[in-house]
Amino acid sequence: MSSQKSIPDFTKGNNLPHIIPQPQGVKWGNSYVRLDEFKFEAENIPETICGLYRNTFSFSHAAGKIFRLVNDPLVKAEGYALKINENEISVAAADERGFFYALQTIKQLKLGNLLACVEIEDFPMLGIRGFLLNLATAQMIGFEEVKRIIEMLGKFKINTLVLEYIDKFPFAKHPAISSVAAFSQEEIREFERLAKDNYVDIIPLVQSLGHVHYVLKHPQYRHLLEAEVENAGHEQFCPLNEGAFELFKEMASEIMEAHPRSRYLHIGGDETGSLGKCPECAIAAAEYGKGRLYADYMNKVCAWVKAQGRIPLLWDDILSNLRYLEIADLLDKDAVLMYWDYWTTKSRSPILVARGTGYGIVHDKRWDGEWNRELQEPEKTIVGKFSNGIDMEKELTDFGHLKVFGKYLGEDFPKYVNAFPYVEFYKDKGFKIIGAPSTLGNRIDDTFGLPNYNRFLCNIREFSNKCINEKLLGLVTTAWYNFPPEILSLGIMATGQNTWREGIFEQGRNLY
Ligand SMILES: [Zn+2]
Known part of the structure; x- marks a missing residue:
């Protein structure tokens, strides 16, 4: 009688591991290896990376086979080449992210202490692969949930988290703005540390003009309001009030200091519908137009952001608004536009x-x-x-x-x-662009009380494909409204999947 235990044939048929995001090139072998038969070797690889591999797997010091990390400058940025066969395992990458992402793939190939034999060549097709978390609408998301989301982003090879604190930041100079539910400085340091460990860049979003009710609702800041509006959520600063710009700079400075690694600062700028309504702005708008009023203020904000060594990001909707077309010519071309459209679902x-x-x-x-x-x-x-x-x-x-x-x-x-026709318009105007679909974009279109994933997954997929085909900077999926945080998991995986590679899935399976 043989004592050989049977091992699931997990590289065949329905048992094939489904790796998310799906790698660019996979060649399955027809066997498997035991990790404890391998010894870990890495030459000139950063200790942070070696530590991650050693802590994830149980290598044997005495084993004869080698699990090797190799620096290879020919591998594409953030990509990796992985080979697993009966004699050796090798991971080649040109940068730390590549080694980190290879590790995420290997974790998905694991069955206990076994690894499927495989050869994978992999790399992302978009540079910025991101997710946006708005902590004003997502009230159920607290300290532990933000941490879980950051880890999930790393796991699915998403490299960017756009984080909009609103009143959840512990402002030192303006403590009245911080809500009782604000995070502590220590908790925010933990977000930054965890993001670094998961190769996620946190881009803070601080609204510089619109959507600042969380500031203006306090009597001591009320004089910075442009005009009363029906929907308090659309309250905005007066662009000609120096006090508003000063306040924005002080708030943004504190938030940037808490997130020192980001190359970007998102300055909002969307849905500024009451532009030109205060007496002073009304005179300016009559003289040279609301478009220039907006562009002059945003250019001032952009100049300050650039002086802080960061690239300004802003929402695009005012630029494609027919009433303010001059903005596209007047606005600083170093500002990167985040183009949002949560409805388009097909090319x-x-x-x-x-x-x-x-x-x-x-x-x-x-x-x-x-x-x-x-x-x-x-x-x-x-x-x-x-x-x-x-x-x-x-x-x-x-x-x-x-x-x-x-x-x-x-x-x-x-x-x-x-689909997404303003991509070409913005390109012609000389802007760089990041696409912004949504995985949670309204409250009325639900499916048995759950988000209409049928729609949102198509929106994320189509926008990703457009960004890949037009060679845009990247894509950041947005999420709004107050649902349990677990609801974001599918949108995060869909973002990882679609921003990593172009959708070439079978017709039909694409649609539903
Ligand atoms: Zn004004």
């Missing part, structure tokens, strides 16, 4: 996010009738719940929209438009 889309038209998201009204049967899920959801049926050719012409953006919409307009 040939029946909807257009027509900012500034007054219609919001639009589709040609024939989609409500004669073309309706061509709609697939989740386009039906978008057209039914979020989009306005209009005569696109006529009504967008009247509005002047087509004169500016028509050439970016594609030949099938008005039936279909090229």
Whole structure:
């Protein structure tokens, strides 16, 4: 009788490990190795990396086979080459992130102390692969949850966390702004340390103009308000009030100091609808326009951010708003635009996010009738719940929209438009761009009380593909609203999957 134990055949058929993100090139072997038969060897590899490998696996000092880390400058940035066979295991990379990501892949190949034999050549197709956490809307996310999210980002090879504290930062100079639920300095140091250990860059987001109700609600800052608005969430600073700019600088300085590794600072700048409403701004707007009022202020903010050694990032919506088109010419071209669109789900889309038209998201009204049967899920959801049926050719012409953006919409307009058309517009204006889809983008479109993943996963996938094809800087998936934090897991994995490689999954499986 043989004492040989049977080992699951986990490199075949349904038992193949599903690695997320799916590597660029995989060649499966037909056997497996035991890690305790290997001895660890690394030459000229940073101790932080060697320590990670030693602490993850039980290597044997006495073993005859070698598990080797090798520096190879020919491997692409953040990529790795992994070989596992019966005689040796080798990991080659050109940088620390590459070794860290190879380790994440190996962890997904593990079955107890066994590793599947495989050869993998892998590298990411987007430089910035990120996730945005807004701590004002995500009220359930506390200290432990932020830490778990940072670890999850590293695990799925996401290298960026855009962190918007709002009132959850312990402001030293302006303690009144900090909520009772604010993190401590020590907790924030822990986020930064953990992010570094997981090769995640934290980019802080500090709103410099709009969405500052959390500041303006306090009487001592109320004089910095531009104008009363119906929706308090849209309260903004007065761009001509020096006190507002000073306050922004003091708040941003403290937050940047807490996150010293980031090359970027996100300065917000979205949805500044009450621009030009205070008496002083009204005079300025009448004299030289609201667009210049916005651009002058943002350029001042950008100049300060650059003087701090960082690259400014800002939301794009004001630049593609037809009412303020001059901004795209006036704004500092060093500012990187974060282009948000949470609705587009296919590369040939029946909807257009027509900012500034007054219609919001639009589709040609024939989609409500004669073309309706061509709609697939989740386009039906978008057209039914979020989009306005209009005569696109006529009504967008009247509005002047087509004169500016028509050439970016594609030949099938008005039936279909090229997805994310403002990418080309911003490129033509000389900007660098980061795409921003959403995994949690509204409260009304749910599926049995859960987010409509059917829609959001397609939105993340299509935006990632566009960013890859247009060679943009990267993609950061956003999440809004107050759900249990575990809800973010799928969006994080989808971001890892789609930003790492272009979606080449089977048609059909793509859609649903
Ligand atoms: Zn003003």
